[in-house]
Amino acid sequence: MGSCAALRALAVVVWVAAAYPVVFRARPVQTLAANWGTRALHPLPGDITVRLLRDNGFDKVKLFEADAPALRALGHSGIQVMLGLPNDLLAAVAASVTAAEQWVLQNVSTYVSKYGVDIRYVAIGNEPFLKSYKGRFEAATLPAVQNVQAALVKAGLARQVHVTVPLNADVYESPDGKPSSGDFRPDIAGLMLSLVRFLLDNGGVFTINIYPFLSLYADSNFPVDYAFFPSPGAPPSQASVQDGAVLYTNVFDANYDTLIAALEKHGLGAIPVVVGEIGWPTDGDRNANAANAQRFNQGLFDRIIAGKGTPRRPRMPDVYVFALLDEDNKSVDPGNFERHWGVFNYDGSPKYRLSLAGGHPIVPARGVRYLSKQWCVLRPDASASDPAVAGAVQYACQYSDCTSLGAGSSCGNLDARANVSYAFNQFFQAANQQKGACSFNNLSTIVTTDPSQGTCRFKIMIDTGRHELTGKSAAGRQVAVASSSWRAVLMLIGLASLGVVTAW
Secondary structure, three states, X not given: XXXXXXXXHHHHHHOOOOOOOOOOOOOOOOOEEEEEOOOOOOOOOHHHHXXXXXXXXXXXXXXXXXXXXXXXXXXXXXXXXXXXXOHHHHHHHHHOHHHHHHHHHHHHHHHHHOOOOEEEEEEEOOOOOOHHHOOOOHHHHHHHHHHHHHHHHHOOOOOOOEEEXXXXXXXXXXXXXXXXXXXXXXXXXXXXXXHHHHHHHOOOOEEEEOOHHHHHHHOOOOOHHHHOOOOOOOOOOOOOEEEOOEEEXXXXXXXXXXXXXXXXXXXXXXXXXXXXXXXXXXXXXXXXXXXXXXHHHHHXXXXXXXXXXXXXXXXXXXEEEOOOEOOOOOOOOOOHHHHOOOOEOOOOOEOOOOEOHHHOEOOOOOOOOEOOOOEEEEOOOOOOOOHHHHHHHHHHHHOOOOHHHOOOOOOOOOOHHHHHHHHHHHHHHHOOOOOOOOOEOOOEXXXXXXXXXXXXXXOOOEOOOOOOOOOOOHHHHHHHHHHHHHHHHXXXXXXXXXXXXXXX
């Protein structure tokens, strides 16, 4: 996802959102695609994640970077992969075709030939033209795309693996609020045309990220029902926009068709357009909750399964749901919701009911093992107003995920004691429940009774060291376990040096 500064620009685009009393010539789709992010302190093991994908009918996945355990787990799985090349590598790859060749060799050729990973796309950069980046990646993006394409040709992979650039919806706009008036942002129009022509000439696709949730987040006056897909038979939203013969009543259709109109305006309508990210978070904001996420994603899944596209593109494109799993170690610069986009919790358990083809519900991950059933909480005889508590909580949340404690979030209504306990437990779990991780100046204690209350879940982390190691992913799993354990040791050393915890 892009930064928060892009939200208002996105809101302007999606304000034109709407629906369609037109007849679709739809092609039913029985499979799904998802974004698999790996920024978690205790990641769900790769083989379990791949099984989760397959059990729920996902046959395509997008990775934001060349994560070795994830790629190895995807080998011979039958799942097609879109592999990301991060923004921080754009300059190096743009400056040197040799650097591009080396990246392709290490991250594409090796996994295709040695591990049997079905890589179909290289996603070069991630929303590199965001306004908030102030042009930082603009000069490097197209040369990077060209060099990666040349590297794929040299590696003999260009027929199988194609290039794309995931872009944010702020690269286009509509001056009068109608999708048919869509055009590219003036400051990057020339660059966009050059990029799209190159992608089209080389068998690439246009990848766009669309986030109706961010419209609500950016503008408190945004019509709520505009962000969701209308229920069958429901009357059109009062916020609908008439665009010629088409009535638009939801954000996705209008946003997507604004892009299609921009492409067609410049004679580039033949390029395939896929949705690289779309979804709804369940925590970290007043509009981020399970009810809204279920409403949005069920509408999205229904459209994907039915093959219903938009007025300008009647066939539903490939849509990569954002995201498969929650990631408790992601940056929260865009907002606290950033760690809560998963359709599934961190452990692969469903957050809410979603029906797939034939009405079958999504199913949880199998074979997940957890740390011991114990939690770290504020001692019964300790006071939440103790002067040492504030510093302990601040430190605990610096090294663990406390985004659920915010106003309007799932743990936002806890009293003072429970609030402190939640922070202590998050740190305790992040530190692998190691000895000394629940010794906040003797303010805390370990309990074996679940302190969860209401919508607030006191988590127990995945035990990354107890899962069976398959041959194709054992080395990567061992690296992950070692990294997690070392991070926990560093956290405890830091706490001890500050006097927040006692020696262990």
